[in-house]
Amino acid sequence: MSVVADHLTDRIIEEDGSFRSRMLKIAATMTNVIAMGRGDPDFHTPAHIVEAAKRAIDENQHHYTPPNGIPALRAAIAADLKKEYGLDYSADEIIVTAGVQESIALIMLTLVKPGDEVLITSPRFTTYDMAVSLAGGVPVPVPTFEKDDFALDVKEIEKRITPKTRMFVLVSPNNPTGAVTPPAAIRQIAELAIRHDLIIVADEIYAKIIYDGSEHLSIATLPGMKERTITLNGFSKTYAMTGWRVGYLAAPLDFVTRVTEVRHMQSINTSTISQYAALAAVTGPQEPIEAMIAEYTRRRAFLLPALDKMGLSYGKPGGAFYVYINISSVGMPTPEFCEQLLRETGVMLFPGTMFGDHDPNYIRLSFLQPLPILAEAVERMQRFIAAHRKAAA
Numbered sequence: 001m002s003v004v005a006d007h008l009t010d011r012i013i014e015e016d017g018s019f020r021s022r023m024l025k026i027a028a029t030m031t032n033v034i035a036m037g038r039g040d041p042d043f044h045t046p047a048h049i050v051e052a053a054k055r056a057i058d059e060n061q062h063h064y065t066p067p068n069g070i071p072a073l074r075a076a077i078a079a080d081l082k083k084e085y086g087l088d089y090s091a092d093e094i095i096v097t098a099g100v101q102e103s104i105a106l107i108m109l110t111l112v113k114p115g116d117e118v119l120i121t122s123p124r125f126t127t128y129d130m131a132v133s134l135a136g137g138v139p140v141p142v143p144t145f146e147k148d149d150f151a152l153d154v155k156e157i158e159k160r161i162t163p164k165t166r167m168f169v170l171v172s173p174n175n176p177t178g179a180v181t182p183p184a185a186i187r188q189i190a191e192l193a194i195r196h197d198l199i200i201v202a203d204e205i206y207a208k209i210i211y212d213g214s215e216h217l218s219i220a221t222l223p224g225m226k227e228r229t230i231t232l233n234g235f236s237k238t239y240a241m242t243g244w245r246v247g248y249l250a251a252p253l254d255f256v257t258r259v260t261e262v263r264h265m266q267s268i269n270t271s272t273i274s275q276y277a278a279l280a281a282v283t284g285p286q287e288p289i290e291a292m293i294a295e296y297t298r299r300r301a302f303l304l305p306a307l308d309k310m311g312l313s314y315g316k317p318g319g320a321f322y323v324y325i326n327i328s329s330v331g332m333p334t335p336e337f338c339e340q341l342l343r344e345t346g347v348m349l350f351p352g353t354m355f356g357d358h359d360p361n362y363i364r365l366s367f368l369q370p371l372p373i374l375a376e377a378v379e380r381m382q383r384f385i386a387a388h389r390k391a392a393a
């Protein structure tokens with residue numbers, strides 16, 4: 001071990017990246033791979049957003065911005081939060097960060113004391129585990145279940161509250177399940193947060209990608225909640241802008257004022273050019289976004305009946321672009337299922353265990369491929385499952 005690696009602190013928890021690496025290595029040797037595991041939209045960033053970035057370069061926007069972001073972008077975000085979700089934030093209550101990812105680090109660094117417990121919607125986006133652990137806190141998963149389409153049940157949260165619980169991370173729609181926690185449950189979570197004096201981190205990065213029959217409620221709109229909530233959102237998913245690295249947090253002014261200097265320490269500001277692109281995204285025409293969401297809707301409408309036909313159950317995703325599928329009927333634990341599926345058919349997707357799920361019966365499939373490719377992937381999966389079910393019988 002190198003001297004530097006030998007001095008790693010115990011804040012650095014060991015992450016088992018070996019399975020993902022193995023899958024990627026196998027995929028690199030194949031020519032017919034269909035990637036169904038990623039969380040990155042297959043669309044390009046809409047042209048008017050790209051044009052705005054080019055303009056910013058030509059107009060010499062090559063310098064630092066205020067650490068919380070350019071005022072016009074923060075004002076536009078505040079207006080969008082009001083219009084889309086009924087949230088009341090002023091431009092000064094917003095900090096623009098390098099993706100939601102940087103907001104997560106900033107929050108945990110500034111709010112979690114050693115030993116604090118942070119409850120997290122689970123299965124989950126495991127960045128939260130890493131950020132909480134780095135701050136010396138303890139991540140505590142709150143399970144959700146297929147029978148509820150993976151929506152949160154307030155009783156599962158309450159059971160895990162201890163005197164050390166500081167925060168609950170509410171991710172709706174969730175990654176990897178696509179679950180949208182219904183408004184009634186969000187109201188119960190708000191009451192619980194007030195009763196136990198918890199901070200809520202509301203990760204709403206998928207909130208614009210919602211399907212018929214589901215309703216997103218932003219928890220910070222409820223009485224008494226704004227003062228204890230940090231709302232997270234960003235541009236990566238909605239606008240197909242993952243590589244631009246723009247997200248933001250919205251929170252009460254006194255918190256934002258105190259952490260702006262910490263944000264300055266982390267990376268000074270989000271890329272200036274990307275901020276101008278984000279400004280065009282939020283103030284410009286929304287039709288390209290509507291078209292992407294319409295396409296996700298068509299893919300979902302194709303995929304769910306196809307899974308039914310394969311005899312696979314799943315949580316019906318109310319939002320995002322994932323479906324979390326139960327493959328217990330195939331008779332193979334999921335890491336093995338994913339590896340064999342890749343080797344035999346070229347379809348690459350990842351096991352739920354990579355999202356902190358202790359139940360080895362789930363896989364996450366993202367529908368981020370055009371319909372004809374999705375149809376090809378479904379056919380390959382169908383053949384694979386039929387062959388392995390037969391072999392097990």
Ligand SMILES: Cc1ncc(COP(=O)(O)O)c(C=O)c1O
Pocket residue numbers: 039098099100101102125171174175203205234235236242246247
């Ligand atoms: C729930 C959730 N939050 C945050 C992020 C981070 O997004 P970004 O940093 O690109 O804004 C992701 C990315 O997959 C996510 O799924």
